[in-house]
Amino acid sequence: xATGRKDSDVRPGPNRYVSRIGAALHLGRYIEDxxxxxIVTGExxxxxxxxxxxxxxDPETGLRGEVPLTLVEHYDGSAxxxxxxxxxxxxxxDTDAIVAIGGGKLSDAAKNVAELARTDIIVVPTLASTCSAxxxxxxNYDERHRYVSSPxxxxxxxxxxxxxxxxxxxxxxxxxxxxxxxxxxxxxxAPIFDHAEHLGPFDLLARESARLIRAQLLEHGAAAxxxxxEGRVDVHLQTVVDTVIGLAGTVGGFGGAAARASGAHxxxxxxxxxxxxxxxxxxxxxAYGILVQLAAQGLEDDIRALLPFYRRIGLPRSLGDxxxxxxxxxxxxxxxFAAGNRMGFSAAVPGITAHDVGVAMDQVERIAGQDxxxxxxxxxxx
Numbered sequence: 467x468a469t470g471r472k473d474s475d476v477r478p479g480p481n482r483y484v485s486r487i488g489a490a491l492h493l494g495r496y497i498e499d500x501x502x503x504x505i506v507t508g509e510x511x512x513x514x515x516x517x518x519x520x521x522x523x524d525p526e527t528g529l530r531g532e533v534p535l536t537l538v539e540h541y542d543g544s545a546x547x548x549x550x551x552x553x554x555x556x557x558x559x560d561t562d563a564i565v566a567i568g569g570g571k572l573s574d575a576a577k578n579v580a581e582l583a584r585t586d587i588i589v590v591p592t593l594a595s596t597c598s599a600x601x602x603x604x605x606n607y608d609e610r611h612r613y614v615s616s617p618x619x620x621x622x623x624x625x626x627x628x629x630x631x632x633x634x635x636x637x638x639x640x641x642x643x644x645x646x647x648x649x650x651x652x653x654x655x656a657p658i659f660d661h662a663e664h665l666g667p668f669d670l671l672a673r674e675s676a677r678l679i680r681a682q683l684l685e686h687g688a689a690a691x692x693x694x695x696e697g698r699v700d701v702h703l704q705t706v707v708d709t710v711i712g713l714a715g716t717v718g719g720f721g722g723a724a725a726r727a728s729g730a731h732x733x734x735x736x737x738x739x740x741x742x743x744x745x746x747x748x749x750x751x752x753a754y755g756i757l758v759q760l761a762a763q764g765l766e767d768d769i770r771a772l773l774p775f776y777r778r779i780g781l782p783r784s785l786g787d788x789x790x791x792x793x794x795x796x797x798x799x800x801x802x803f804a805a806g807n808r809m810g811f812s813a814a815v816p817g818i819t820a821h822d823v824g825v826a827m828d829q830v831e832r833i834a835g836q837d838x839x840x841x842x843x844x845x846x847x848x
Contacts, residue, residue, distance in 0.1 A: 491531025511568030643749025672721030729759030
């Protein structure tokens, strides 16, 4: 007999989440039970990690760290299935764990490798740019850095090992982008939950997590970036790191596929069609996508309410802010892709069309221009 109760397929996150200054110095202790762990990393990520281990000391014990003595495989930066297969094909037959050290794209690639190799995965993020180190989803691209797919992996990570001091060694713009990407958790999931006929208990948990995420970022985001600029790892920075990496993953983890992405990520994925967009961080494009989604929803007041925060921390408010100037042909491709059936824009704005997305983008550009003019006038008055 039907009960009307919603079925759930919950992927809440890693088996274990550790966040502590100095944690990455002792990675070897966390993987010592494995017979043949293999590190998968990127060139810049590996340099950041080894430099940190060579120079930092544990604030609790005063001890130095050690780089685990194990095989190291470098990905090519593409996050393609092709590269994941190449890495998996080079692994020793007795590999029993993948240790991913890097940012969001590296984590995505390593999750693909771990699935191909049917091994456990441990993730050590070097950036707080996305929730990839926490989630069971990968975002895959083609050889031209265009979005391809977002597969859900059958296993969660055994451990996500977060060291805020290691994350703080990364470029500032990735943390700014991480704030933008994570802020979208509320704006993308809220209309989906609002449109749902019934919300199960895990949906309600995901919605409250998204609400908390927004509050945490608006409260601590600017202060966290100030601490980063001053070379400090304080409570504001640690809060933002855990919000971006950990708390963000709970929205899709508990809310399921429907809560993972909608309009903002559809815009991000569509912008990947523009040459040069690969130089813009994922979170910067998503942050712009939030504004486009809000415009498509008819929520201009919400856009204007966000702009001071965007301006304060350096999130883009227009295509120009990202250095993007699509041709008419590229614009048409972006609009069609964003509104297409593969994307989730319609979950936030039912019936969205390419024309609607174009109108929304034009509205965002107009509002951003007005905001720039207003601030220029204030500067002139000063």
